[in-house]
Each structure stands twice: as C-alpha cells, then as structure tokens.
Amino acid sequence: MRNHEITKKQLLLDVDGELREPGWSRSMVQQYRRSMIKAPKWRIKEWDYYLVVNKDFAAAFTVSDDGYIGLQSVSLLTFGGDAAVHGYSPAGAPWEHTETVLNPFPMGKLQLPDHSASGVTRFADKRLQMQFSAEQKGKRIITCHFDRFHDGKPLEANITLEQPPMDSMVIATPWPEEHAFYYNQKINCMRASGYVEFDGHRYEFDPLTDFGTLDWGRGVWTYDNTWFWGSGNTDIEGKAFGWNIGYGFGDTSAASENILFYDGKAHKLDDVTFNIPDTGYMDKWTFTSSDGRFEMEFEPVLDRAANLDFKVIVSDQHQVFGKMSGTAVLDDGRKIEIKDVMCFAEKVHNKY
Numbered sequence: 001m002r003n004h005e006i007t008k009k010q011l012l013l014d015v016d017g018e019l020r021e022p023g024w025s026r027s028m029v030q031q032y033r034r035s036m037i038k039a040p041k042w043r044i045k046e047w048d049y050y051l052v053v054n055k056d057f058a059a060a061f062t063v064s065d066d067g068y069i070g071l072q073s074v075s076l077l078t079f080g081g082d083a084a085v086h087g088y089s090p091a092g093a094p095w096e097h098t099e100t101v102l103n104p105f106p107m108g109k110l111q112l113p114d115h116s117a118s119g120v121t122r123f124a125d126k127r128l129q130m131q132f133s134a135e136q137k138g139k140r141i142i143t144c145h146f147d148r149f150h151d152g153k154p155l156e157a158n159i160t161l162e163q164p165p166m167d168s169m170v171i172a173t174p175w176p177e178e179h180a181f182y183y184n185q186k187i188n189c190m191r192a193s194g195y196v197e198f199d200g201h202r203y204e205f206d207p208l209t210d211f212g213t214l215d216w217g218r219g220v221w222t223y224d225n226t227w228f229w230g231s232g233n234t235d236i237e238g239k240a241f242g243w244n245i246g247y248g249f250g251d252t253s254a255a256s257e258n259i260l261f262y263d264g265k266a267h268k269l270d271d272v273t274f275n276i277p278d279t280g281y282m283d284k285w286t287f288t289s290s291d292g293r294f295e296m297e298f299e300p301v302l303d304r305a306a307n308l309d310f311k312v313i314v315s316d317q318h319q320v321f322g323k324m325s326g327t328a329v330l331d332d333g334r335k336i337e338i339k340d341v342m343c344f345a346e347k348v349h350n351k352y
Contacts, residue, residue, distance in 0.1 A: 143157065228246050281303050
C-alpha cells in the first residue's frame, strides 16, 4: 500500500535486525535501538542535522557517527545584500563556508540518543564544542563554539527552536540488502530565536519569521546512493507552513517522504519530481507532483557544493539555496500559495 501510515507503537527492528513495518508515521511510534542492529558497527550511520534559515542568511549544524568516520560540521551562509560577510563576499554576493572536523572510527562512542524527543547530542574536542539539547519540553537548544572556523576566526552560536505539539515526517525505509534500513525524522516549522556570531557580525534569528528544521537519521546504508531532498518553512497568515520532499534513498514502495505541514498538522503527498536543468544547478528548477499537489518554481541563489573523491569514499553534493514560489494543496483541497520563500533543494551522490 503506497503511503502506508504506521500507528502502532513497537520496536523498529525485529529479532533478526530487519524492519518490522516499512512506512511513514507522524511521530516516532517505532523505537530505534542501536543494540538491535545486526550489521557490523562500522556500517551503522547516525546523525543529527539542524538547519536554521532567515531570508538573508542561514546556519547548519551536524553531529554524525558514520561508523568508520565521524563528520562534525558547521555551515554559515549568506544570501547577498547587507547580510553578506564583509571581506569574504565581494559586492555583497552570496557566500558560504562549511568547516568539518573528522574523527576516525567513532562506532558508537558519541552515544547519540536512540530517540529524537529527549537527550543530548554532543561533540567536543580542542577546536569544536557543539551540543543539541532536547531536555527542555517544547524546546531544542543548539550551542556551538568553533575555533578557527574560517581565516583563523571563531564562530559562536546559541539558538533556540520552539517545538510545540506538532506532526513530523518519520519514515522507515528498507533496502533489499540484508540488515540495511533507514529510519529518519524530519521536523519542520520550529520557530527560531538566537544568533550566530562570526567575524564581528551577529546574525539574529526572529521567531516571527525564521524557522529551524531537524533531520534525524539512524540506519545501515548500502554503499552507493543518490538522493534528492528539499525543505522549507514560512508563515501563512500567522500559521506555520512547511514542506519536506525527496526520493532516491532505499525502497520507498511503502511510503514517500513527501509531505506538507500546516498549523501543526501533516498532509501527506505522493510522488514529487525534481526537475533540475541540464544547464546547471544555478538555473531555474521546477517541481512537479503525481497528484498535482506540489507545483513549484525554484530560483537558485547559492550552491553549497562539495566534491570529494578518495576512490573508496566519494561524495558529490549540491545543496542549493534559493526562493520557492508556487502552489501546494492540503488534504482538504485548500490551496496554499507561496512566493519567494527562502529554502533549499539538493542532489547528493555518496559512496561510503
């Protein structure tokens, strides 16, 4: 059944280390336990990724344990104009910098939480101290100090995301390969306050206009994967509206991860296609949907591109930030019109 919704509380994996029930849910009704995974430790991948977006700038924070390597990263992005980082962004052009700390063979040593709704995710070494706390009910707090983030200058961040009771997108996706699975939660529409400081500039987030998104993932992947993912949030007459779209990762015959959020409620979509122009990532994209409920145009502003090729480990990433305009349709048929909402869409190819 396409878009099979899981409502039963149960363990995510059975005694053989396979998914009990592929599909999607509005919250984490299936409980992930790392101890139940049957694959080798070096194949387990766990991460928490937060993206916080303002119309003029954004920041992203990742703590990850990918088995034989950990990648802890922070990105600062400005989309032009007055928000541009002076000295790095000539004539106020869009600018971004991502800094990553690699640590070999974490294989569970980071002790990332088994559930997104509680606990603390943290990484600390001499250069980077980063923490994501879900200890306060209804709030998530991101703190970060990154020494020598860029040009020898540090970055500081202290951001609070508000999370009242609300639906999310949770998907349990298998691969045909034994013990391979992906358990993922996307939480949209979290109102953001706080700041990022870098190079004498303070980037303030306003909860009236700015939002954070969480990408929480746990699983065992196959070696070679390409995925498409996009996400955005905005206000529609004082009510939060957001979307999560994507495909290409695992066997999604039970459910897609395409979904709308409006005023705390989820509205499930079928298939959405990313129409990326052959002329390049910075030309206009379109998005079309099999059910006609997500029809958009996307004007790129900044391509956060990264290309690594170490033969065994390969990563070709294009996370493109830009402005989305178009129409989305809720379950009851209501049309939501958006215009120039800053968001992102990406295509990523990884071998690792």
